[in-house]
Amino acid sequence: MTVITHNRRRSRLSTLVDQPGGVSVGVALTEARANLARYESRSREIIEQQVTALAALPVPTGVDEGALDQAYAHASAVIDAAGPFELNDLCAAAANLCDLIDAAPEDRPFDWRVVTVHAQALRLLLTLPPEAVDARAKVLDSLKDMLKAKVPGAIDEPSPPLPR
Template sequence: MTEARTLKIKTTLARQMAQPGGRTIADVERRANERLERHRDDVMTTIAGAVTELELVVAAAAPGSEPQVYRLASSLLDTAGFFDTGPLYDAGYSLCDVADRMQAGGAWNWPTVAVHVQAMRLILSGGCKADATTDALLLGLRSVAAKARQEA
């Protein structure tokens, strides 16, 4: 009976990884953040557009447009997640949660959605900065969301 032999094969990638030099993780992260920051203005314009679309959907409050609320709010979250939008992200997440629960429970409440959208507009116009005003807005949204959860 022959004995099994183990061969170590060194791949090209392994040889390249073993060579000294290259970029540090901190440098790569810094460069990535710089490149991402170049898109901030465009992203904030896109977010403002999503909030405007939400305002139009809420103003119309047309039957059958309920799924648009979740779609627009989740799109806003997808975009806002790349940047530090603090309270805006929290308000958008709350709207997604409320819209999902209301739609699943069949008890849609447009005023609840309107309050969330108005809060997002205020937060956006304030530069998405966390302060006492946005803390109060988020606290109010939490209580509105809790009531909506009970109703759904």
């Protein structure tokens, strides 16, 4: 029996990774937050542009997949711009609209009032101060109620507590 052996060369990267140095996780996160903060105002501009474009979409006549695709794209863009800055209420409202569009039957016209209400809710969420937690929660609860009404079973309700 013949055994073939060869010398393994360590890569330069593995040598660098094994050496001490670099920055701590805390410092890296602080630097990342500082770098990200530079883009927050631009993110808000993008969100406002997308909400304005969503509100400006003309009401389609009949079944119009193109109009739904545009509304979905604007809502997705809001999520993309708001997500990195933990604007969770804006993300939730936009995701709610996406869920409604996803669940829309292809053979019937979409109730465009849903898009209008979501655009208005997104505008309201943009103008509310961060400390208006209750008002933000009410807006999101109303949008969830719309999703429940339009798409039964879309939101799982928590189970009632079991009797003891």
